[in-house]
Amino acid sequence: MLEDRRLAVLRAIVEDYVSTHEPVGSKALVERHSLGVSPATIRNDMAALEDEGYIAQPHTSAGRIPTDLGYRLFVDRLAAVKPLSSGERRAIEQFLSGAVDLDDVMVRTVRLLAQVTRQVALVQYPSLTRSSVRHVELISISTTRLLLILIADTGRIEQRTIEINEPISEQLIGELRARLLTVVMGQPFSALATLLEQFTENCEPSLRPAAASITATLLDAAMETVDERIVLGGTAHLARYGEAFPIDIQPVLEALEEQVVLMRLMGEATNSGVTVRIGQETDVEGLQSTSLVTARYGRHGQGLASLGVVGPTHMDYAGAIRSVNAVSQYVTRILEEQ
Amino acid sequence: MLEDRRLAVLRAIVEDYVSTHEPVGSKALVERHSLGVSPATIRNDMAALEDEGYIAQPHTSAGRIPTDLGYRLFVDRLAAVKPLSSGERRAIEQFLSGAVDLDDVMVRTVRLLAQVTRQVALVQYPSLTRSSVRHVELISISTTRLLLILIADTGRIEQRTIEINEPISEQLIGELRARLLTVVMGQPFSALATLLEQFTENCEPSLRPAAASITATLLDAAMETVDERIVLGGTAHLARYGEAFPIDIQPVLEALEEQVVLMRLMGEATNSGVTVRIGQETDVEGLQSTSLVTARYGRHGQGLASLGVVGPTHMDYAGAIRSVNAVSQYVTRILEEQ
DNA sequence: CCTTAGCACTCGCATTTCTTGAGTGCCAAG
DNA sequence: CTTGGCACTCAAGAAATGCGAGTGCTAAGG
Numbered sequence: 001m002l003e004d005r006r007l008a009v010l011r012a013i014v015e016d017y018v019s020t021h022e023p024v025g026s027k028a029l030v031e032r033h034s035l036g037v038s039p040a041t042i043r044n045d046m047a048a049l050e051d052e053g054y055i056a057q058p059h060t061s062a063g064r065i066p067t068d069l070g071y072r073l074f075v076d077r078l079a080a081v082k083p084l085s086s087g088e089r090r091a092i093e094q095f096l097s098g099a100v101d102l103d104d105v106m107v108r109t110v111r112l113l114a115q116v117t118r119q120v121a122l123v124q125y126p127s128l129t130r131s132s133v134r135h136v137e138l139i140s141i142s143t144t145r146l147l148l149i150l151i152a153d154t155g156r157i158e159q160r161t162i163e164i165n166e167p168i169s170e171q172l173i174g175e176l177r178a179r180l181l182t183v184v185m186g187q188p189f190s191a192l193a194t195l196l197e198q199f200t201e202n203c204e205p206s207l208r209p210a211a212a213s214i215t216a217t218l219l220d221a222a223m224e225t226v227d228e229r230i231v232l233g234g235t236a237h238l239a240r241y242g243e244a245f246p247i248d249i250q251p252v253l254e255a256l257e258e259q260v261v262l263m264r265l266m267g268e269a270t271n272s273g274v275t276v277r278i279g280q281e282t283d284v285e286g287l288q289s290t291s292l293v294t295a296r297y298g299r300h301g302q303g304l305a306s307l308g309v310v311g312p313t314h315m316d317y318a319g320a321i322r323s324v325n326a327v328s329q330y331v332t333r334i335l336e337e338q
Numbered sequence: 339m340l341e342d343r344r345l346a347v348l349r350a351i352v353e354d355y356v357s358t359h360e361p362v363g364s365k366a367l368v369e370r371h372s373l374g375v376s377p378a379t380i381r382n383d384m385a386a387l388e389d390e391g392y393i394a395q396p397h398t399s400a401g402r403i404p405t406d407l408g409y410r411l412f413v414d415r416l417a418a419v420k421p422l423s424s425g426e427r428r429a430i431e432q433f434l435s436g437a438v439d440l441d442d443v444m445v446r447t448v449r450l451l452a453q454v455t456r457q458v459a460l461v462q463y464p465s466l467t468r469s470s471v472r473h474v475e476l477i478s479i480s481t482t483r484l485l486l487i488l489i490a491d492t493g494r495i496e497q498r499t500i501e502i503n504e505p506i507s508e509q510l511i512g513e514l515r516a517r518l519l520t521v522v523m524g525q526p527f528s529a530l531a532t533l534l535e536q537f538t539e540n541c542e543p544s545l546r547p548a549a550a551s552i553t554a555t556l557l558d559a560a561m562e563t564v565d566e567r568i569v570l571g572g573t574a575h576l577a578r579y580g581e582a583f584p585i586d587i588q589p590v591l592e593a594l595e596e597q598v599v600l601m602r603l604m605g606e607a608t609n610s611g612v613t614v615r616i617g618q619e620t621d622v623e624g625l626q627s628t629s630l631v632t633a634r635y636g637r638h639g640q641g642l643a644s645l646g647v648v649g650p651t652h653m654d655y656a657g658a659i660r661s662v663n664a665v666s667q668y669v670t671r672i673l674e675e676q
Numbered sequence: 677c678c679t680t681a682g683c684a685c686t687c688g689c690a691t692t693t694c695t696t697g698a699g700t701g702c703c704a705a706g
Numbered sequence: 707c708t709t710g711g712c713a714c715t716c717a718a719g720a721a722a723t724g725c726g727a728g729t730g731c732t733a734a735g736g
Contacts, residue, residue, distance in 0.1 A: 025699050040709050043700070061699050061716045100559075101497045103567075139473045139489070149487065149495070151477070157487070157495055159439045221438075229441075235573055236595060239588035249587075250577035257574060363728050378680050381729070399687045399728050 008035065009045045010054055011078045014066050018314050023063030068279035071291070071313055075276050079318045084326050092116070092326060096334050102126075102155035106231045109307060109331050114234025116323045119311035120256065122294075124266050125229045126154035126304040126335070128222055133184045133192070138177040138214070143167040148214065150221050152189070154304060154335060158221040162213050176211060179203075180218075189222045228305075230262050237311075255286030256310065266306035269294045274321045274328075279313045289313055293320040297328040298335055307331065346373065347383045348392055349416045352404050356652050361401030406617035409629070409651055413614050417656045422664050430454070430664060434672050440464075440493035444569045447645060447669050452572025454661045455647045458594065462604050462643035463567045464492035464636055464673070466560055471522045471530070474556070476515040481505040486552065488559050490527070492642060492673060496559040500551050514549060517541075518556075527560045566643075568600050575649075593624030594648065604644035607632045612659045612666075617651045627651055631658040633666040636673055645669065 012033045016024040026039040026046060035042065046064055049055045054070035057063070066074065084092075095112045099105040106123050113121035131152040139147040146162040183199045184192060196215040203211045235256070238249045255261060261284055269275040277292040291313045298304030308324050350371045354362040364377040364384060373380065384402055387393045392408035395401075404412065422430075433450045437443040444461050451459035469490040477485040484500040521537045522530060534553040541549045573594070576587045593599060599622055607613040615630040629651045636642030646662050 023699090027699075038709050039699095040711095041707080044708085047701080057700085059699095059715090059717060061697095061714085063699065101499075107567075134479075135475075135477045135485070137473075137475050137487070141472075147473070147489070149475070149489070151485070151487070151497075155497065157497060159489075159493065159495060161439075229445075233595065236588055236591035239586070239591055248577070250574050253574035253577055257571065361728090365728075376680050377728095378682095379678085382679085385730080395729085397686090397688060399685090399726095401728065 005035070005037070006045050006049060007073075007078065008033075009042060010049055010066070010070060011074060013046075013049075013055060013064055014070065014074045014078070017065050018316055021314060023058055023065050025063035028063070066314070068281065068313065071278045071317070072281075075278070075317050075321075079321065081318055081322055084322060088116070089326070092330050096330050099334065102157075102335075105155075105331065105334055107233075109327060110231045110233035113307065113309060113323065113327050114237065116327070117309045117311070117320050118234075118240075119237050119309040119315065119320065120235055121233045121307070121309050122256075122262065122266065123231045123233075123307040124263070124305035125231070126152070126156055126298055127228060128152055128156065128158070128189050128224060130189075130299075130302070130304055131156065132186055132188045134186075136177070136180055136184055136218070138173050138180070140168070140170060140173050146173065146214070148217055148221065150218065154298070158224065160217045160221050162217045164210050164213055166209070168210050172207065172210070176207065176214065180214070184218075192222050193219060228259075228263055230259055230266070232256060251286035252290060252310075255284055265292060266294060266308070269296055269303075269306050269308075271296055271303050274325050275308075276317065276321065291315055291317075293317070293324050295324050295328040297331045299332070304335075343373070343375070344383050344387060345411075345416060346371075347380060348387055348404070348408060349412060351384075351387075351393060351402055352408065352412045352416070355403050356654055359652060361396055361403050363401035366401070404652075406619065406651065409616045409655070410619075413616070413655050413659075417659070419656055419660055422660060426454070427664070430668050434668050437672065440495075440673075443493075443669065443672055445571075447665060448569045448571035451645065451647060451661065451665050452575065454665070455649070455658050456572075456578075457575050457647040457649035457653065457658065458573055459571045459645070459647050460594075460600065460604065460632075461569045461571075461645040462601070463569070464490070464494055464642040465566060466490055466494065466496070466527050466562060468527075468637075468640070468642050469494065470524055470526045472524075474515070474518055474522055476511050476518070476552070478506075478508060478511050484511065484552070486555055486559065488556065492636065496562065498555045498559050500555045502548050502551055504547070506548050510545065510548070514545065514552065518552070522556075530560050531557060566597075566601055568597055568604070570594060589624035590628060590648075593622055603630060604632060604646070607634055607641075607644045607646075609634055609641050612663050613646075614655065614659065629653055629655075631655070631662050633662045635666040635669045637670070642673075 009029070012029055012035070013024050016029065016032060026042040029035065029042055030037070030039050046055065050057070050064065054067060054073060055064040056067050058065060092112060096105070096108055099108050106125060110121045110123045113123070131154045134153045135151040137149040139149065141147055141161065144164045144167055146164065148160045148162055150158040180199065183195055187195060196219060200208060200211045200215050235253065238252060265282060265284065274293060274295045279291060280288055282290070282292055289312060290310050292308060292310050294306045294308030296303030296306050307328055309320055311320065347367065350367050350373070351362050354367065354370060364380040367373065367380055368375070368377050384393065388395070388402065391405060392411060393402040394405050396403060430450060434443065434446055437446050444463060448459045448461045451461070469492045472491045473489040475487040477487065479485055479499065482502045482505055484502060486498045486500055488496040518537065521533055525533060534557060538546060538549045538553050573591065576590060603620060603622065612631060612633045617629060618626055620628070620630055627650060628648050630646060630648050632644045632646030634641030634644050645666055647658055649658065
């Protein structure tokens with residue numbers, strides 16, 4: 001009863017603050033929401049909410065704003081997730097369906113997400129370690145140099161040049177290529193290490209050195225976890241709330257350029273549904289006053305990688321969650337079709 | 339004589355303004371530079387320079403700041419291009435030499451450039467239209483779907499899926515692939531249109547439909563001028579001068595996300611040396627108060643694409659020109675080695 | 677004809693002071 | 707538990723003030 005009203009007050013405060021970006025007072029609250037009680041009553045509830053750490057006052061004589069904890073409670077218990085309108089669905093589908101390759105999917109997705117949520121969008125390339133080999137190609141550049149092309153079933157492509165100690169003939173390359181293919185084709189990248197070891201051992205001695213170079217490079221490319229790429233879009237939105245808000249966007253931009261940090265954040269997401277990380281919860285310098293809404297995409301549930309948005313803590317969580325969720329589902333579908 | 343001193347005054351104004359970011363007055367000028375005349379004399383010169391449009395006063399009782407025209411004159415006639423220190427050379431070389439593939443080169447380059455110049459850096463992927471075919475690969479995904487991989491001699495890779503109307507055997511794919519390779523291998527992309535037409539015509543009638551699909555897709559991928567990509571880095575530097583300066587960075591960020599606009603700007607660069615576009619000269623909304631310093635890279639002079647930096651008009655032009663030039667040369671070399 | 681000292685004038689900016697009003701907490705009554 | 711009343715606080719905006727950097731002009735000197 002009483003608890004219920006307090007929660008309603010918190011919700012009202014979050015909603016008002018998100019839309020106006022100004023501390024909200026007791027009087028304004030009763031006017032804008034039909035709470036059925038007087039401002040004085042609200043004030044008591046507010047005092048209680050403040051004691052519990054859900055809201056705070058910027059200055060003694062100002063209204064209240066939600067704390068990180070307040071947003072957390074709001075997101076966990078109060079945010080009503082509205083479904084997408086059919087128009088939105090159609091827009092998303094249309095925007096994504098024109099993609100010609102993986103790069104294109106990534107770029108389109110990040111733009112879409114930025115545009116829909118009006119926030120900074122992040123999309124992680126599908127992780128190699130969770131994919132399988134679609135194809136491997138060896139191309140000779142000169143007699144002692146090869147180009148190795150590695151294609152994952154997600155459409156992701158890696159390339160490496162390989163230096164061979166002694167000249168190798170086209171014919172031998174062809175042979176190595178054919179053998180390599182039979183061994184690795186369709187195999188998950190995680191199994192590659194053992195498979196390739198056997199492959200080298202099974203080669204005739206004459207081929208071993210070349211085979212060793214190739215498998216070493218292949219493994220190196222396949223295990224590339226450091227360089228996992230993240231595409232970024234809509235950074236201009238950052239400046240937008242900078243307008244009316246004293247958030248220093250430089251540290252945010254700096255944090256967003258730290259691929260390593262982002263990778264960690266995106267990687268931490270759980271496998272199902274949307275993950276919301278609020279303010280300090282991100283535990284990243286520069287992102288203390290921002291929130292992160294992410295979801296995994298690809299492989300229906302298993303999740304190849306993450307995508308999401310970064311915005312100020314006073315963002316429209318319901319909307320962001322909805323959009324991120326929807327986009328992740330569509331991207332999953334698009335990737336499956338390819 | 340007199341002209342000489344006026345130019346010296348302009349140079350001094352630009353230099354002071356670039357380093358302090360504050361309007362510079364006559365008194366400060368004579369103190370910081372040994373001009374050998376009194377402030378009153380400088381004032382006369384300043385008045386003349388203002389009449390000619392090279393400098394301007396923000397307010398009646400303030401010092402002068404250079405206009406776009408002033409910077410232009412400075413860049414064209416006054417900027418002394420200092421050579422890189424050996425330490426800088428080594429740093430650049432080291433930073434770039436670890437790259438494993440083209441994507442890596444692009445990413446490293448943009449980071450390097452942003453770090454060295456402390457500005458926003460831009461790097462354009464090597465243009466396909468100016469490259470040649472290194473390799474083409476056809477991979478069957480299902481009986482009616484193929485994956486086409488196109489590798490340019492710059493290391494750039496494009497992929498496309500092809501839908502074939504009727505099932506096609508592995509053997510036929512192999513044959514098509516072999517033929518295709520002999521036709522297009524090593525050929526410049528610009529010649530592809532005519533070559534491919536002949537290719538289809540020379541096929542046996544039974545292969546024609548499949549061949550037509552393939553060549554159409556190949557051409558589409560090869561002619562991909564719209565989607566030419568640009569990598570962006572160091573956007574956090576934008577916020578830096580925002581600190582002390584009332585430049586609204588939102589329009590700048592927005593402009594930087596408009597790939598099309600950037601492509602035009604980067605494409606306009608002349609083929610030799612460094613191009614500097616100052617303030618209004620960029621003729622792009624949102625970039626009126628920024629300057630662009632770009633250079634072509636690749637193919638020793640011919641130029642595959644451009645790279646450069648974007649900064650406020652009051653930037654260190656000499657330094658930027660020097661760095662952009664140096665980096666473009668190193669990137670050219672790195673790409674040639676691959 | 678160029679240079680320079682002197683001088684009156686302008687005006688942005690920082691500082692201070694004042695006012696206003698939204699919002700609060702508390703108390704006593706319903 | 708709710709509510710009206712009331713004194714209190716304090717950020718933010720407006721107005722007033724002074725400072726000082728910088729200018730343009732004039733007249734004298736090389």
